[in-house]
Amino acid sequence: MDFLSMNTLGYPILSILVFLPLAGAVIVPLLPGENSVRVWTLLVTLANAVVSMPLFTRFNPTSALYQFAEHHPWIASFNVNYTLGVDGISLLLVMMTTLIMPLCVLGSWKYIQKRVKEFMICLLVMETSMLGVFMALDLVLFYVLWEAMLIPMYLLIAVWGGPRKSYASIKFFLYTLAGSVFLLVAIVALYINQGTFSIPALMGQQYSERFQLLVFLAFFIAFAIKVPMFPFHTWLPAAHVEAPTAGSVILASVLLKMGTYGFLRFCLPITPGAAIGLLPALQWLSVAGILYGGLTALAQQDMKKLIAYSSVGHMGFVTLGIFALNQRGLEGALLQMINHGVTTGALFLCVGMVYERSHSRELSDAAGLGKFMPIYVTYLTFFSLSSLAFPGTNSFVGEFLILAGAFFNNKIVAVCAIPGAVLAAAYMLRMLQRVIWGGTNNPDQSCMYDLGWREAVTLAPLLAFVFWIGLAPEPFLRVMRPSLDHLLAQTGYHAPSALALAELIAR
Amino acid sequence: MNAHLFAPELVLLAGCLLAFCMTLTEARTQTLRLLVLCVGVAFAATSVLCLFAKGTLFYGAYRVDLFSQLVKCVMSIGFTLMLLFGADTKGISVRMRPEYYFFLLTSLLGLTLLSSSVELITLFIALELSSYSLYLLVPMRTPSDSMRAPMEAAIKYLLFGVTASGIMLFGMSWIFGIAGSTYLDQILPAMRTAGSHAAPLVGLLMLFCGMFFKLAVFPFHFWAPDVYQGASNDTTAFIASIPKIVAVAVLARFCAMAYPGEGHVALLLTGLSIASMCYGNLTALVQTDVKRMLGFSGIAHAGYILMGMATLQGWGIATALYYATGYLFMMLAAFLVLCVVSPDGRNLSIKDLNGLSRRSPMLAFVLGVSMFALAGIPPFVGFMGKFMLLTGAWRAGHTALVIIAAINTAIGIYYYLQVVRAVYTEAAQHDAEPIVPYVGARMAGICLVGLVLALGIAPESMLQLAKEAVQAAW
Numbered sequence: 001m002d003f004l005s006m007n008t009l010g011y012p013i014l015s016i017l018v019f020l021p022l023a024g025a026v027i028v029p030l031l032p033g034e035n036s037v038r039v040w041t042l043l044v045t046l047a048n049a050v051v052s053m054p055l056f057t058r059f060n061p062t063s064a065l066y067q068f069a070e071h072h073p074w075i076a077s078f079n080v081n082y083t084l085g086v087d088g089i090s091l092l093l094v095m096m097t098t099l100i101m102p103l104c105v106l107g108s109w110k111y112i113q114k115r116v117k118e119f120m121i122c123l124l125v126m127e128t129s130m131l132g133v134f135m136a137l138d139l140v141l142f143y144v145l146w147e148a149m150l151i152p153m154y155l156l157i158a159v160w161g162g163p164r165k166s167y168a169s170i171k172f173f174l175y176t177l178a179g180s181v182f183l184l185v186a187i188v189a190l191y192i193n194q195g196t197f198s199i200p201a202l203m204g205q206q207y208s209e210r211f212q213l214l215v216f217l218a219f220f221i222a223f224a225i226k227v228p229m230f231p232f233h234t235w236l237p238a239a240h241v242e243a244p245t246a247g248s249v250i251l252a253s254v255l256l257k258m259g260t261y262g263f264l265r266f267c268l269p270i271t272p273g274a275a276i277g278l279l280p281a282l283q284w285l286s287v288a289g290i291l292y293g294g295l296t297a298l299a300q301q302d303m304k305k306l307i308a309y310s311s312v313g314h315m316g317f318v319t320l321g322i323f324a325l326n327q328r329g330l331e332g333a334l335l336q337m338i339n340h341g342v343t344t345g346a347l348f349l350c351v352g353m354v355y356e357r358s359h360s361r362e363l364s365d366a367a368g369l370g371k372f373m374p375i376y377v378t379y380l381t382f383f384s385l386s387s388l389a390f391p392g393t394n395s396f397v398g399e400f401l402i403l404a405g406a407f408f409n410n411k412i413v414a415v416c417a418i419p420g421a422v423l424a425a426a427y428m429l430r431m432l433q434r435v436i437w438g439g440t441n442n443p444d445q446s447c448m449y450d451l452g453w454r455e456a457v458t459l460a461p462l463l464a465f466v467f468w469i470g471l472a473p474e475p476f477l478r479v480m481r482p483s484l485d486h487l488l489a490q491t492g493y494h495a496p497s498a499l500a501l502a503e504l505i506a507r
Numbered sequence: 508m509n510a511h512l513f514a515p516e517l518v519l520l521a522g523c524l525l526a527f528c529m530t531l532t533e534a535r536t537q538t539l540r541l542l543v544l545c546v547g548v549a550f551a552a553t554s555v556l557c558l559f560a561k562g563t564l565f566y567g568a569y570r571v572d573l574f575s576q577l578v579k580c581v582m583s584i585g586f587t588l589m590l591l592f593g594a595d596t597k598g599i600s601v602r603m604r605p606e607y608y609f610f611l612l613t614s615l616l617g618l619t620l621l622s623s624s625v626e627l628i629t630l631f632i633a634l635e636l637s638s639y640s641l642y643l644l645v646p647m648r649t650p651s652d653s654m655r656a657p658m659e660a661a662i663k664y665l666l667f668g669v670t671a672s673g674i675m676l677f678g679m680s681w682i683f684g685i686a687g688s689t690y691l692d693q694i695l696p697a698m699r700t701a702g703s704h705a706a707p708l709v710g711l712l713m714l715f716c717g718m719f720f721k722l723a724v725f726p727f728h729f730w731a732p733d734v735y736q737g738a739s740n741d742t743t744a745f746i747a748s749i750p751k752i753v754a755v756a757v758l759a760r761f762c763a764m765a766y767p768g769e770g771h772v773a774l775l776l777t778g779l780s781i782a783s784m785c786y787g788n789l790t791a792l793v794q795t796d797v798k799r800m801l802g803f804s805g806i807a808h809a810g811y812i813l814m815g816m817a818t819l820q821g822w823g824i825a826t827a828l829y830y831a832t833g834y835l836f837m838m839l840a841a842f843l844v845l846c847v848v849s850p851d852g853r854n855l856s857i858k859d860l861n862g863l864s865r866r867s868p869m870l871a872f873v874l875g876v877s878m879f880a881l882a883g884i885p886p887f888v889g890f891m892g893k894f895m896l897l898t899g900a901w902r903a904g905h906t907a908l909v910i911i912a913a914i915n916t917a918i919g920i921y922y923y924l925q926v927v928r929a930v931y932t933e934a935a936q937h938d939a940e941p942i943v944p945y946v947g948a949r950m951a952g953i954c955l956v957g958l959v960l961a962l963g964i965a966p967e968s969m970l971q972l973a974k975e976a977v978q979a980a981w
Contacts, residue, residue: 074967075966075967075970076967077822077967077970077971077974078895078898118868140894143885143894144885144886144890145885147884147885147890148884148885148886150884151879151884154924154927155931158927158928158931158932159864159931159932165932166928166932166933169928169932170921170924170928173920173924174917174920174921174924177884177917177920178917181913181914181916181917182913184894184897184913185897185909185910185913188894188897188898188901188909189901191898192898192901192902
């Protein structure tokens with residue numbers, strides 16, 4: 001247990017964070033009326049966001065240990081424990097999840113009119129399982145929460161989704177579950193090999209090359225589907241497009257991050273040999289994702305589809321950073337995970353707001369909104385600029401670090417990824433141009449009134465993060481650095497150093 | 508004789524007599540139901556009270572230990588919950604109800620005796636008592652044009668059952684020939700000293716057949732889908748759940764004898780496990796009748812259970828027992844919904860469940876939980892059980908089996924999800940009215956969902972109990 005720094009706050013902060021939403025969900029059926037349900041859910045998610053604050057303020061940024069840890073036996077006969085903890089890798093993801101959830105509730109305030117109780121219960125159960133996934137330090141606990149999340153997400157798409165909800169929800173469920181089955185096999189294999197499910201204890205152990213390769217591939221399939229990496233991405237556009245706004249936001253902001261989190265938490269530290277052996281292939285897959293996502297986004301007429309495909313490209317950048325396997329790349333990848341959560345979550349909220357008004361997501365129907373919705377298009381502009389990695393915004397920092405990391409590792413790969421950034425600019429600016437200045441097709445624009453205070457408040461915190469991370473990323477990078485250094489040390493991989501590269505170029 | 512050792516059986520016996528007397532009276536509906544419910548509750552209560560009873564009866568032919576008592580406990584709780592399903596037994600004509608309950612109770616009595624029998628002839632008689640009662644229950648359904656004739660199902664059930672029993676009896680005679688005794692505790696050392704000759708192995712495999720039939724393991728599964736479809740919903744609920752756990756228990760006792768040619772037995776169990784999983788899951792994919800689908804999925808689940816058996820080790824069998832317990836409750840939860848939703852006791856197709864979440868959120872929830880649990884999604888017992896079975900099988904060296912089982916789990920999701928999809932995303936028919944479940948059904952639903960969830964989240968105590976039970980039996 002020397003890798004755990006036990007919780008000394010005096011109260012089990014992580015357990016509270018995980019179970020507070022679930023407890024809130026239990027109360028929901030007892031509440032009268034739909035508005036009280038909305039208010040209650042908002043309060044619970046806000047309370048959770050407040051409870052998560054001490055994580056950031058009391059976190060020791062010089063330590064690579066798992067902090068605020070809790071450890072209790074769960075299924076003793078199988079050596080399964082209830083172990084929670086956060087390190088620099090999971091801390092920001094936990095914070096982002098607690099931040100996003102109240103915004104999802106606010107974003108669904110008017111959007112969801114039928115079966116509000118069930119909807120809010122699904123959101124709260126989602127929050128419990130998502131937070132649990134980022135905190136779990138036991139493989140069985142991790143898997144249980146990882147899978148438990150499928151049920152509310154499935155229902156969110158299947159019940160409150162668009163016209164093709166049935167198809168999209170089943171596709172989402174089957175794809176991710178098929179991946180999870182491999183994850184389960186990998187978990188069982190590791191347990192048989194080491195006799196423990198403890199994630200930190202499994203890191204840095206000696207495994208045979210063949211074993212590493214098999215376990216890595218099993219992990220990889222599960223996480224690559226979740227990310228989703230090209231060519232495992234086909235479930236994503238359907239799920240994103242059909243899901244209700246809150247579902248899309250959760251999918252983009254948190255669920256996709258679980259795949260890349262899995263790479264950082266399992267693939268690199270537990271099976272580093274296999275990961276290093278496959279690095280070139282993984283980097284090229286990432287580049288393929290970046291280019292494919294960008295090109296397909298460019299061809300979309302549906303705003304939600306456009307953002308969904310852009311996610312494939314952005315997540316390609318994240319995996320590129322991870323598989324650059326050096327400090328810059330990893331920092332960039334982790335930061336970009338947060339950035340993508342903030343920016344794409346905000347963009348989905350924006351699309352939802354238009355959809356609420358016009359019941360259409362077609363770019364042509366949303367054309368010329370600048371005249372009617374000035375506040376809205378201001379927000380949209382900033383988030384779009386962030387999405388295309390404009391300097392001064394959060395994604396710029398992330399993408400810069402990723403490309404720098406990739407460049408140190410493999411110049412050709414990095415060069416090939418750069419058109420992805422150009423493509424992002426192309427599809428985002430195309431969208432902005434149409435939405436803000438495009439000629440209106442629709443003669444009746446009376447429904448296109450500007451944002452109300454609730455909507456403005458929903459987007460404001462995300463915008464604040466766009467600039468905070470964009471202008472002063474150090475507080476965020478500071479907390480992740482020791483854990484990422486530790487992770488790099490565990491992989492034992494020495495990427496070509498910057499100095500050597502400079503010498504190479506000079507020659 | 509210590510009466511307390513035999514208390515649950517005595518209660519059931521009294522219940523059988525009472526039901527028999529009821530066949531002679533005019534009481535047909537509510538009084539009868541209430542009476543049987545009282546028997547069920549009394550049976551459950553005595554089973555729980557006698558959980559830690561220990562001893563032997565009838566010259567050692569009947570052993571009361573934690574193993575048998577645990578099985579009785581699970582069985583009795585399941586049975587009592589099953590009795591709460593509906594305000595009346597829809598598929599059975601009022602005229603036949605006392606007989607229906609009588610045979611239900613005798614079948615249960617047979618199963619109860621089976622779980623404690625440690626002597627081959629007692630075991631055989633108990634098995635036949637339970638089986639013949641079931642053969643009679645199946646054709647009691649009031650026939651209608653839309654369903655496969657119950658009689659056809661009954662005849663299929665009978666023929667397959669009798670054949671399986673015959674093979675089992677043959678195996679018993681073979682084993683008696685080798686060991687010179689019909690008592691399991693005397694057969695055990697004899698089998699061990701018999702070495703890896705073919706004779707004990709053949710005897711043992713034939714002995715297994717009887718239980719494979721009950722569990723509907725491939726290739727003894729042919730009866731299952733037809734009987735599930737042909738029998739009334741309540742009868743199917745019984746056949747699909749309660750005999751299975753007893754079959755697992757008896758199989759567990761037999762596995763203790765598998766020392767001669769251990770490798771061969773393990774290989775056979777592994778092969779049957781793979782065949783059952785693949786066949787059950789693939790055929791379930793194309794079913795439209797929910798009960799028939801559950802029948803095929805039952806074959807697949809028998810395959811999962813055999814994974815634990817194939818380890819031939821104590822804890823592997825304990826996990827199989829744990830899984831069978833979970834399976835019983837998951838199946839009952841699914842059948843609860845079918846029994847309540849079906850308006851006149853007819854079979855439901857998946858389409859009939861369209862929009863159930865609108866008609867009754869509670870029933871939709873219970874069905875959703877049972878389907879996700881059967882599919883092996885956490886945090887329900889179906890996941891924990893499968894996870895432990897996979898771990899056990901891998902630990903025993905059956906890596907290929909684990910991978911095939913994992914792939915099968917993924918296949919299975921599809922058809923379970925079809926049901927959830929119908930319930931939650933499809934629109935109900937225009938004339939579909941809201942369903943308000945009867946209070947007993949609501950209670951049973953809450954209990955079953957609670958059990959499926961609790962066994963999944965906190966499996967430790969049940970697992971420990973199963974472990975100790977298997978130790979007591981071996």
